[in-house]
Amino acid sequence: MGSTSSGRPAGARDRDDEGRARNARPRDGLGRPLPYGAEGVERQPEGVVRTPEQSVAEAQELLDAGKPFHAHEVFEDAWKSGPEEERTLWRGLAQLAVGLTHAARGNVTGGARLLRRGAGAVQEWASVSGRAQPYGMDLTGLAGWARTVAEDVERDAGAVDAKARAPRLLA
Known part of the structure; x- marks a missing residue:
């Protein structure tokens, strides 16, 4: 069996210590x-x-730097490690960040869909929990931001500037 330029055997997949698939390829600022x-x-x-x-502070820094894919990973960690009653919140925030990622990559359909799905999730969580501003975040404002970006992406049918369109998480 030959090897690739990375030194791995041709056809070998990147795996972590527990055997789960992992991609060790370098990535650009949008996670590609x-x-x-x-x-x-x-x-x-x-x-x-x-x-x-x-989580909120680190995600905001990444969003401000034009790295919504990385912010999505921070929210995903919170979703997976946080309390059960907050999982919908963190999953919705992760969807907002990955929606912005897709919109910045020029994926009009996927970006708009994920932005709307995330907006619905954070609004639903706020309604069910009775907490519209958890950890200082303005969920109503975030949902509005996401829907506006989704509309803009669909109307303009092109990639958005992730840094210029980054949301403000805190109220």
Whole structure:
């Protein structure tokens, strides 16, 4: 069996220590895989347990830097490690960030769909929980932002600037 430019045997898949598939290819700022050996953006560590406030602050920094894919990973960690009653909130926030990622990549349909799905999830969570501003976030404002970006993406049928269109998480 031959080998690839990465030194892995041809056909071998990247696996973590527990045998789960993992892609070690470098990625660009929007999370798109680059060729092995290319210089990419440092990946967000996975499985980090943060306080909700740390998650919001770190995600905002990443969004402000035009890295919504990385912000999505922060929200995904909160979704997976947080309390059961907050999972819909964090999943909805992750959907908003990945929706912006797709919109920035030029995926009109996927971006708009995920932005709307995330908007619905955070609004539903706010309604059910009675908490419209958890951890200082303005969920009504975020849902409105997401729907506006979704409309703009569909109307303009092109990629958006993730940094310029980044939401403000805090009220």
